[in-house]
Amino acid sequence: MEGRVPYDDFPVVFLPPYESPPAWVPPHELGFNIRGGKASQLGIFISKVIPDSDAHRAGLQEGDQVLSVNDVDFQDIEHSKAVEILKTAREITMRVRYFPYNYQRQKERTVH
Template sequence: MEGRLPYDDFPVVFLPPYESPPAWVPPHERVYHPDYNNELTQFLPRTVVLKKPPGAQLGFNIRGGKASQLGIFISKVIPDSDAHRAGLQEGDQVLSVNDVDFQDIEHSKAVEILKTAREITMRVRYFPYSKCLLAPNLVT
């Protein structure tokens, strides 16, 4: 054992050459940069515009509201409805409707606004975990 080092029995490992990290990309450019595009854009807020003829259905259900402390979410979208064609999807959080903040609104008030408006400009963002968090649907 004399003259031997404790690690002499282990094989020699050759590491690959060092590669410099990629160039730094400013945060405001990362959303559209290919090195940072991990399909995260689906979670960014977007605008959906719906026009509702008198007596027509909106084509989606909502749930949540101030009582749940979670906001208003799209719980169901009727296939082939105007809402579906406009891009609404189950799990979208409704941030605002016609410039009315929906992040801290009573459910009944949200339903009233949605049912009485003829043209609806909604600001929404996809939040897939809402399905686990909220109470039963209310049809609008």
Template sequence: MDSRIPYDDYPVVFLPAYENPPAWIPPHERVHHPDYNNELTQFLPRTITLKKPPGAQVIPDSDAHRAGLQEGDQVLAVNDVDFQDIEHSKAVEILKTAREISMRVRFFPYNYHRQKERTVH
């Protein structure tokens, strides 16, 4: 008896389009090169606390923006709920109903603009 799953029964997974990494800059040219950013701390997770009225969005000069949330941030957790593998409807419910939000986010801009073009109408 063969217990393997037939190849055709595996779920179809659509991956985002590949986005080329930034051009490589030789180490001896990086110090004064305008395209090189050595500040990797911008990619570390950080916590943002936000008190908001219902339905508030992240827009320039909004409360969320002033609290430190920015375009390209990936939400890791909200109010101690892991957001990395959560159903969209559950995430929306948490974000809409909470009056005080503690978000764990990290700046992850890769492929962000392409994803935004697909989802924002």
């Protein structure tokens, strides 16, 4: 065993705890952002659509009110729950309506 370094001479290294990967991560971004929710009392709205994304090609636009996603009513839903549904769905079927009046009211009421 000549030339070997005794174990006691190696530095001690602490590794971070193991974290399991998420159950499923969508392969791509949704292509849009939302704002609003139950706290705003005005609903969930599309606040940004990324150009050339699937959302853009599907015709979504800023100011669209999201009425439902995969048969889940979005008219009285918490923002965090809406995000969870959108990010974990493998396929998305949305009902929207262009409703810029309430979207503008919501933007005015947002506290920065």
